[in-house]
Amino acid sequence: MVNKRERILIVDDEAMVRRLLRQKLSREGYQCEEADSAEQALDRLRGNSTELVILDIKMPGKSGMELLPEIRAGYPDTAVMMATALTDANIAIQCMKQGAYDYISKPFNLGEVVLSVNGVLERRRLELEIREYQQYLEQRVEEQTKEIRKVFLGAIEALAFALEAKDRYTAGHSRGVTEIAVAIGRELGLSPDDIEDLRWGGLLHDVGKIAVDQLIQNKTGELTPEEYEHIMIHAHVGAGIVKPVVNGKVVEMIEHHHDHYDGSGMNQVVIGEDIPLGARILAVADAFDAMTSDRPYRSAMSIEEALSEIMRCTGTQFDPVVAAAFLKIPVPGIVLAGV
Ligand SMILES: [Fe+2]
Structure with a gap:
């Protein structure tokens, strides 16, 4: 069914042509407006929702052919039909290649004009419905993907925590490392995606x-x-375990989380800035959390001692930029004056 409240803008420099189309289309129930030039047409389009523009190809000043791409770009939901003299049929076809929906030829057969207008508006309506449906589907896919990621993250967390729970010394380590790593990432101004990767890297770094x-x-x-x-x-x-289910950045982060900035780590193949940034962040977060926790072979260090150790190893074990960012993070229970 045609929604007869649709708005049609008739653009033609000849008043008689405009009046003829307006009378016929108004009788069909459409809301019609007129413009006698390209400039006036743009003026009428601004701020008004217009479903269809009937556009005269030849007008003094800016022609309909020149106006067409402007309307397509500025009002993509507005359909355009070209109105042309019979001799301009090739130009009209050219216009259709540039996005016009149809063309009508002068002198008009008004019955055919109505049929064309109805057809164009029906096609436009279907296209909008399809686009809306596509947007709806994309949104649903995005929501589902988020949901799956959430469930998956929960399962991975459970795995990491189960592993740690076996051992009173490492209980809570992954969560602690994740919190510090994310705080460092924020301090360094990393993107939300990189922060998300850090979260995964922190939770999974010791799964191996x-x-x-x-x-x-x-x-x-x-x-x-x-x-x-x-x-x-x-x-x-650990990198091998998580590889099938996380992105490459997270895998690299886990693979290199014990690398030393100066290359002195065990079996190290990259050095300095070539160590993935996420791994350099995890290295600091991991060391701090480990130092401030009890281990089978030693008791926990104080926060002050651990901070001194991070500073002492800056430039050797730890990336100086990452260590500096870490030292700016407020640590509960300590005033970070001078660091
Ligand atoms: Fe580790």
Whole structure:
């Protein structure tokens, strides 16, 4: 059914042509407006919702052909029909290639004009409905994707926490590292996507410890070099575990979270700025959280001692820019004066 309240703007320099079209289309129930030039047409379009413009191809000043792309660009929901003398049929076809919906030829057969107008408005309506439906579908997909990510993140969190819960020394470590890493990322002005990656990296960075011998991990004495090397496989193992389900940045972050800025870490293949930024952030967050927690082989350091240690290792173990950002974060229980 045609919605006869639709608004049609008739643009033609000849008053008689405008009147003829207006009378016929008004009788059909459309709301009609007139403009005698391109400038007046743009004026009428501004601030008014217009469903259709019937546009004379040849007008003094700016022609209908010149006006067409402006209307298409400025009012993409407005359909345009060209009105032309029979001899200009090729130009009219040219206009259709540029986005006009149809053309009508002068002298008009008013019955055909009405049919064309109805057809164009019907097509426009269908196109808008399809576009709205596409937008609705895109929105639904986006919502579902968010929901799936949320559920997945919850499952991963549960896995990381279950792993930590086995060991009283590491309980809460992933969450603590995540909070600090996210705070550093914000301090560095990272994008929301990068912050989201940090969140995943923080939660999952030690998931590879599932492959570490519990006896070695919980050893109270000093680790032998071989034992230390065994523990450090967790970074590579963890990257392999999460690879199928997180993006490449998070995988890299986990793979390199024990790299030292100066290249002195174990089996390190990248150095300095070549270490992914997320991994350099995790390194600081991880070290601080670990130092301020009890470990089988030592008691927790005080926050002041841990901060001094971060500062001492800036430029060697830690990226100076990341360490400086970390030192700007307010740490509960301590006044960060002078750091
Ligand atoms: Fe680790």
